Structure formats: C-alpha cells, structure tokens
Amino acid sequence: MKYKVKDLSLAEIGRKQIEWAEMHMPTLLEIRKRFEAEKPLKGINIAAVLHVTKETAALVRTLKIGGAEVALAASNPLSTQDDVAASLVNDGISVFAWKGETEEEYYSNIESIVKLNNPQIVMDDGGDLHAYIHEKASELKIFGGTEETTTGVIRLKAMEEQGVLRYPVIAVNNAYTKYLFDNRYGTGQSAIDGILRATNILVAGKIAVVAGYGWVGRGIANRLRGLGARVIVTEVNPIRALEAVMDGFEVMPISEASKIGDIFITATGNINVIRKEHILNMKDGAILANAGHFNVEIDVKGLKEISIGKRNIRPYVDEYILPNGKRIYLLADGRLVNLAAAEGHPSEVMDMSFANQALAVEYIVKNKDKLSKKVYNMPEELDYLVAQIKLKTMGILIDELTEEQREYMKQWKYGT
Incomplete structure (x- = not known):
C-alpha cells in the first residue's frame, strides 16, 4: 500500500x-x-x-x-x-x-x-x-x-x-x-484557540498559570493577558523568570500556583511539570492543557492513579474526580491542545x-x-x-544601508 x-x-x-x-x-x-x-x-x-x-x-x-x-x-x-x-x-x-x-x-x-x-x-x-x-x-x-x-x-x-x-x-x-513568530505568535494564539474550542470558557478574570517562559510560553502568557486573564508564570530558569517579572507577570513555584490557578498550560518541553502533588492542590474545576510537543508535561498517569472516577464531558475534555471530591478537567489527554482540539x-x-x-x-x-x-x-x-x-x-518596504553606513560598520577608528 x-x-x-x-x-x-x-x-x-x-x-x-x-x-x-x-x-x-x-x-x-x-x-x-x-x-x-x-x-x-x-x-x-x-x-x-x-x-x-x-x-x-x-x-x-x-x-x-x-x-x-x-x-x-x-x-x-x-x-x-x-x-x-x-x-x-x-x-x-x-x-x-x-x-x-x-x-x-x-x-x-x-x-x-x-x-x-x-x-x-x-x-x-x-x-x-x-x-x-x-x-x-x-x-x-x-x-x-x-x-x-x-x-x-x-x-x-x-x-x-x-x-x-x-x-x-x-x-x-x-x-x-x-521561532520568533511560529513559537510565539502561532502557539500563543492556537493553544488558546484549542482551549476555547474544547471548553468555551470565558478567559477574562480567570487565573491562568503558564509553565515555562520560553518563546512558546511568553506567547501564550501575553495572549492570555490580552483576553483579560490574570497570568502567573512558573519557571526553573532564573533569567527567564526575571524577564517574566519585568514583563509584568507574577512568578512563583508551581507548588504555590497550583493552589490558585483556574487554567494551567504547560510549555516547557520537559517531563512531569505538573505532578500528582500539584493536582491534589488544585481548585475544583481546574483545567489542564499542554502546549508542548509530547504528552509528558502533565503527569497523566499520575492523575489517573489518584482519581476515583473519570468521564468524558465534551470532545477533548475528560473529567477526573479526586478523592477529595474535586473535579479536574484534562484537555486532549495531555497532548498538544492546539492541534488535538483545534487546527494548529x-x-x-x-x-x-x-x-x-x-x-x-x-x-x-x-x-x-x-x-x-x-x-x-x-x-x-x-x-x-x-x-x-x-x-x-505584505506590501511593506524597509530601508537599506547606504554605502557610507556600510563602511562605517566596518571600521573601528571613529569615536564620538
């Protein structure tokens, strides 16, 4: 075949x-x-x-x-x-x-x-x-x-x-x-598109937690803010964390963010970023979504182990019942939400x-x-x-260097 x-x-x-x-x-x-x-x-x-x-x-x-x-x-x-x-x-x-x-x-x-x-x-x-x-x-x-x-x-x-x-x-x-465009503007829009198609929730007023502040994470965080969310960033890289702070986002460990977030989006490329202990901290009704390539960033296996019940609520939305009675909603089984629940x-x-x-x-x-x-x-x-x-x-024109400017960039003697 x-x-x-x-x-x-x-x-x-x-x-x-x-x-x-x-x-x-x-x-x-x-x-x-x-x-x-x-x-x-x-x-x-x-x-x-x-x-x-x-x-x-x-x-x-x-x-x-x-x-x-x-x-x-x-x-x-x-x-x-x-x-x-x-x-x-x-x-x-x-x-x-x-x-x-x-x-x-x-x-x-x-x-x-x-x-x-x-x-x-x-x-x-x-x-x-x-x-x-x-x-x-x-x-x-x-x-x-x-x-x-x-x-x-x-x-x-x-x-x-x-x-x-x-x-x-x-x-x-x-x-x-x-990466400056696909990762930032593409994923920033499409990840949120996937979440909205799956859930139809109102983002404005929600506390959204973005795990990772690389180009994907910063794109998602900025677009969530544009929709009126209160955005928290979690990071392991001190430089990226500092950048997130100076971009106006609240930064804290996932162990603390897990207690207050309404929507969680992973964008790190690493494994088990959201684990069982974080899920047990979460509010009733918390939504988990992944924007990283592989379905390893949310510990889906751990979520299943600690849950006492599961049912499908909507396409790409599974409800897990925790022993404390809280409901956690996992989107697209932890896979790429922008491509699983939307069009990429x-x-x-x-x-x-x-x-x-x-x-x-x-x-x-x-x-x-x-x-x-x-x-x-x-x-x-x-x-x-x-x-x-x-x-x-796009019909956009830009300037070109003059010959004088090209020569200036090659020399080292000119000062102030």
Whole structure:
C-alpha cells in the first residue's frame, strides 16, 4: 500500500481547506514558483513526519512540485486533519496518517513511510523519525534532515554530543523567522484557540498559570493577558523568570500556583511539570492543557492513579474526580491542545516556518557533500530571505544601508 488514511471520500473537503491555507501562505508560494521552474529536488525521496494539516499540505505540495517524491506520516496521533490527508493522496503523496492513531499505529506509520520511500532527506517534528532511522534503518544513506521543534532539536543535539548522529540536520526551529513568530505568535494564539474550542470558557478574570517562559510560553502568557486573564508564570530558569517579572507577570513555584490557578498550560518541553502533588492542590474545576510537543508535561498517569472516577464531558475534555471530591478537567489527554482540539497554527505564521523548511531541504541537496554530521542552524541568508519575501508579500518596504553606513560598520577608528 502507498497510503493509509481514514477516508478518501473526504478529499474534496480537504482540497478546499488546502486552498484556504495556500491563500494565506504567499511566502511559500513564491518559493513554489521558483521550485516549479527549476526543479531543485528532482529525483530526491523525502520522508516527513509532520502534523498533517492544511498548512503542511502546502509544504509537501511545494516539495513535490520541486521534483521530490514525498511520503508523509503524522508527528502526533491526534493532529491529523483527515480531509487534508485524503486530498494529499489524490496529489500523489504517500500519506500514512489519521486522527486518533494508537501509539502502535503511530510508530507503524513512521516505519511504513521509511520502508516505502527509502528517503535521502528526512523532515521531522519532534525527533521520532530521526530516532527511528538511527535505531532501525541505519542502512539508509541520508543526505541530511530538518527539525521543526525545540523538543526535536534538543534530542538531536544530544545525539550529536554523544557522537551518534549519522547525518547533518538543519534546525529549522532555530531560524528567527520560525521561532520568533511560529513559537510565539502561532502557539500563543492556537493553544488558546484549542482551549476555547474544547471548553468555551470565558478567559477574562480567570487565573491562568503558564509553565515555562520560553518563546512558546511568553506567547501564550501575553495572549492570555490580552483576553483579560490574570497570568502567573512558573519557571526553573532564573533569567527567564526575571524577564517574566519585568514583563509584568507574577512568578512563583508551581507548588504555590497550583493552589490558585483556574487554567494551567504547560510549555516547557520537559517531563512531569505538573505532578500528582500539584493536582491534589488544585481548585475544583481546574483545567489542564499542554502546549508542548509530547504528552509528558502533565503527569497523566499520575492523575489517573489518584482519581476515583473519570468521564468524558465534551470532545477533548475528560473529567477526573479526586478523592477529595474535586473535579479536574484534562484537555486532549495531555497532548498538544492546539492541534488535538483545534487546527494548529494559523496559516500566515506557518507560511514562514514552512518556507524555511522548503529552503532548508534545497540547501541540503545543494550542499550534501560539504555538510558534517552535526546540527546546523538555518543559514542566516535563507532566514533573511524568508523575512524579505514575507515583507514583500505584505506590501511593506524597509530601508537599506547606504554605502557610507556600510563602511562605517566596518571600521573601528571613529569615536564620538
């Protein structure tokens, strides 16, 4: 089989969703025009483990138009948009993904795209594809790969430090035009969108606790404040904690915040940030949501162990009854709330993230014999190119340095 999706009859609905996304992704479409003319990826097999959304569809369609053969699996069991998956099959993309995969199906789908595609380039969101190839497909000759998320970059850096990384990887996540916008504005909006779709609660007046003040956490915290929430930040990094304080947020340990919060959102990339002892502290009706890549930040297993009852209240909302009679509401089983309960990031911000992905793949193809087995940041000139194209599509002009200014920046003698 060259695909495995939920229902091919959804393809026409998916086509309209993809058209809607592409209408709002002009940067990627500018790159697509050049790819169509130049075919820089001709003869290249790509295996991609990404969230199968309408925005991802715009990316893989661009790669295919550029000459590549693409096989796609989901990077989260709950993030696939089934209509989009069906439409991509009609476009000749080998898709193995559907919403609601079991853990076994999730890893089986990753295995399927690798065995089907024999990739030369791999694109990942979280690091599971990279890990699979290193552990179970070491015979493949990989030119290089890309990584979309902070979580995945952390895993790849660990592989590099341990000397086991087998091919070069471009950390697309580290591009300025990715993390300053995708992580901050994209997750900031989409995580709250997921919470609102799941619960339909009023945010104004609530005490919202954001665990982690990286770019994702600060995006979420600022948008919660904009909706009228009273926001508390919890952190382990003293510099980020200090920044949160000076940004006007209250900062305290999770052990204290757990006693007063109404909504909790984890955004750390680490494990068991909210644990059993914190959950037992919480108010009746507290809501738990996760915006980190893996479902490990909230101790879901611990929540189940201490609960005496559970029932599903609404789609993606499970009610847990604690021994003290309090009710705790877990969203999307602790998985990425923005993709499980909503549609993920808006197309406008994924426009830049996936423009970076397309250019990174092209860069690997052109430089495959020059790159070492290490994790690279996105080349600065490509990062700037994405910003330049984005501004152009928005109709925004900026200044350029004069020759005098360029010369001034090269010298050291001029003083006051």
